[in-house]
Amino acid sequence: MYPTSFAHLFLRLTNVNDKWRSLLPNFKQTVYKKNSIIKETDLFLFFFFFGVIHTSYTSISGVEWIFIFQNQGCIFNEHALFDTPIKFQYTANTDCTVRKIPIKYLQSPQFIEEYPDLYINFIETLALKESISYSYFSDLAYSSAKSKVCQAILALANEHGNAMFTPGITQAEIGAMLGLHQTSVARVIQDLRQNRIIGAFTKNKIEIFDIDKLRSISCELMPEPADGLLI
Amino acid sequence: MLKRYFTPHFSQANPEWKNFTEHSRDIELDYTSPYIPNDYDLIYVKKGYVKIYCKTNLKNEVFTLIVGENSFANVGGAITGANRFSKIITDSKAELRIFDSYFFWDLDFIKNHPALLQGMAKNIAKCITFHTVRSHYNCFYSSLPQLCQTILTISKEGFHENYNHVKLITQLDLADLSGMHPVTACNNLKKLREAGIIGKLTQQYIEILDMQKFNLIATGQMVL
Numbered sequence: 178m179y180p181t182s183f184a185h186l187f188l189r190l191t192n193v194n195d196k197w198r199s200l201l202p203n204f205k206q207t208v209y210k211k212n213s214i215i216k217e218t219d220l221f222l223f224f225f226f227f228g229v230i231h232t233s234y235t236s237i238s239g240v241e242w243i244f245i246f247q248n249q250g251c252i253f254n255e256h257a258l259f260d261t262p263i264k265f266q267y268t269a270n271t272d273c274t275v276r277k278i279p280i281k282y283l284q285s286p287q288f289i290e291e292y293p294d295l296y297i298n299f300i301e302t303l304a305l306k307e308s309i310s311y312s313y314f315s316d317l318a319y320s321s322a323k324s325k326v327c328q329a330i331l332a333l334a335n336e337h338g339n340a341m342f343t344p345g346i347t348q349a350e351i352g353a354m355l356g357l358h359q360t361s362v363a364r365v366i367q368d369l370r371q372n373r374i375i376g377a378f379t380k381n382k383i384e385i386f387d388i389d390k391l392r393s394i395s396c397e398l399m400p401e402p403a404d405g406l407l408i
Numbered sequence: 409m410l411k412r413y414f415t416p417h418f419s420q421a422n423p424e425w426k427n428f429t430e431h432s433r434d435i436e437l438d439y440t441s442p443y444i445p446n447d448y449d450l451i452y453v454k455k456g457y458v459k460i461y462c463k464t465n466l467k468n469e470v471f472t473l474i475v476g477e478n479s480f481a482n483v484g485g486a487i488t489g490a491n492r493f494s495k496i497i498t499d500s501k502a503e504l505r506i507f508d509s510y511f512f513w514d515l516d517f518i519k520n521h522p523a524l525l526q527g528m529a530k531n532i533a534k535c536i537t538f539h540t541v542r543s544h545y546n547c548f549y550s551s552l553p554q555l556c557q558t559i560l561t562i563s564k565e566g567f568h569e570n571y572n573h574v575k576l577i578t579q580l581d582l583a584d585l586s587g588m589h590p591v592t593a594c595n596n597l598k599k600l601r602e603a604g605i606i607g608k609l610t611q612q613y614i615e616i617l618d619m620q621k622f623n624l625i626a627t628g629q630m631v632l
Contacts, residue, residue, distance in 0.1 A: 236544060236627070237629075238629055240549075242548060290519050293518035293519050297515075303529055303532040308490060310535075310539035311535075314472075314546060315472070319587065356546070356547025
């Protein structure tokens with residue numbers, strides 16, 4: 178589950194909080210329709226029972242960034258337990274079923290005393306998400322568009338442990354995660370296919386032919402600025 | 409005109425850990441001796457401030473974070489066992505408390521110290537916020553707002569005797585902290601200067617002549 182040497186990009190999490198299932202019968206279940214926005218984020222931590230959601234952050238100027246996708250078996254909205262200045266938005270990509278755990282309950286010392294193993298898992302999940310947010314900065318900041326797309330494909334391959342898999346994410350969604358226009362993503366994918374580095378690339382199927390080459394391109398730095406002098 | 413003095417990204421973030429000394433050792437750091445952390449080192453800054461250099465997939469190390477007094481530097485990294493830090497340095501003197509993070513998985517410790525655990529979790533949430541905003545800027549904004557946002561994040565108006573001010577920030581540091589090439593940072597500072605938005609930039613502070621415009625640029629609502 179965790180990166181081994183240092184931060185790695187993860188695009189999607191699944192079943193990282195399965196331990197919480199034992200707690201759930203105590204809490205209310207809610208169903209959200211596809212494309213709806215999860216509400217009451219000031220009041221609840223959510224356990225995701227079924228479906229797919231994505232977490233996004235929208236800046237003051239209205240630019241939305243998809244941070245991560247989550248499948249079943251994950252908690253989300255951990256930030257609501259703390260007084261942090263930014264708000265994430267959670268959108269259902271499919272019809273979704275969630276259980277709602279009151280934040281006040283989780284904030285009480287009694288919860289930690291009663292369920293120390295769940296609190297460990299809670300902190301581990303936060304740590305994993307921190308690692309992901311760091312890797313967005315450290316690995317994408319200096320990358321070219323081609324390198325960013327290769328990193329995303331490697332992240333998906335890492336998640337599936339296979340050279341041929343169903344990514345469940347569209348090219349447009351990958352663009353929204355990497356800050357790239359869909360056309361730029363499509364152009365890079367076309368180039369990778371022409372060079373026989375990857376084969377099919379659809380929401381249902383990705384084929385990787387040359388993972389070493391993919392890794393090598395993923396480490397390409399953005400070109401340095403052409404002019405200018407250090408003062 | 410405002411003088412904004414450079415400050416750490418985080419300061420006084422975990423005062424609840426100040427007097428907790430179990431499973432730890434204290435070390436003193438000065439500008440001649442960087443600390444190279446192990447994967448499961450959980451690092452707490454007791455005194456002073458430290459500059460943290462991290463490993464990335466693309467570069468050997470990048471100056472990423474400044475952490476001030478009574479704050480954890482790396483809860484996320486220590487918990488995942490994937491410490492990203494390549495080195496920790498300071499410009500003057502600092503004291504670190506290095507915890508062996510294995511104690512974190514001790515259920516009795518957790519039951520007996522809920523407030524410490526909540527402090528840890530809060531620290532990670534803060535770091536996620538910080539990295540998210542910075543990554544968002546890197547992905548979606550041009551270099552000028554990125555740089556302005558970095559300056560706002562690591563500076564505060566006015567000098568306060570008792571505050572944890574940073575003594576040495578260079579243009580190269582500003583570039584690293586913003587995730588851009590030093591030449592790009594330099595060109596952007598020049599643009600801001602020529603537009604009359606900033607004045608003098610020293611190693612301790614930056615003069616901002618037009619804060620309103622500076623804020624608008626930092627939030628992507630104005631371009632130069």
